[in-house]
Amino acid sequence: MPAQVYAYAESNDVANSVGNYIIKHQNAALQSGETFKIALSGGSLGKVLKKALIDNKDIAAEVKWDKWEVYFSDERLVPLDHEDSNYGLFNSLVLKNLPAHIVLPKVYTIDESLVTGKDGQVQDVDLEKDLEIASKYESNLPKGAKFDVILLGCGPDGHTCSLFPGHNLLNERSKLIAYISDSPKPPPRRITFTFPVLENATTIAFVAEGAGKAPILKEIFENKHTKLPSKLVNDLTTGVQVSWFVDNSAIEGVGIVPSKY
């Protein structure tokens, strides 16, 4: 199933389109099951989620938060209120902005009590604990590690989740959640979904905005031999439907024909 690319001139339109995509898949999931299982990423996605799920009142009214189970496709090994925490980002931009009457979703975070060291740095930390954090997070994954939606970012180096170009975690097949202590992007200590989880999702959507993303999107969409992590996800052949939500500047000069969602 080839990936679909949806492109817009304005950042708000990208966010609204992501919001409509989420609602469509939420409703589909709730027709056949009790909960909507979504995995989020960090970085620039946080602001997109705020625009889509909080600021757009039409979309906000359709979110069935009490039925959501929220996970993170990757997480930095820092306290949950640390500025580098992907949960912390979602909490401050989205959860804290929900009206008081809303029943909050079930959010699966790392076990903060196991986090050692300061700021996710590698010095003087207990890497055994990082393994424990990853294993514990894995034990909380939904049955069959099956997600309705996984929302991903694509770093300027082509990384996604905390799966970095050339890293041996790209070949991890036995663990569903792995820890990494040498992330080239700070902080170095993180946990991440591995490919078996991504391959098993119903749908995956990348969100990428800004001219800074154009060179890597060119590589992903024009170089069929590249082994960049985002390209490997883009090309999954396991039946997962992959979409991209981008602004026009992110695909400037990239040889693709985008659609409107």
Ligand SMILES: O=C1O[C@H](COP(=O)(O)O)[C@@H](O)[C@H](O)[C@H]1O
């Ligand atoms: O480090 C990370 O980076 C990626 C990409 O972030 P972006 O700001 O370039 O969109 C993000 O998806 C991931 O969750 C995060 O930990």
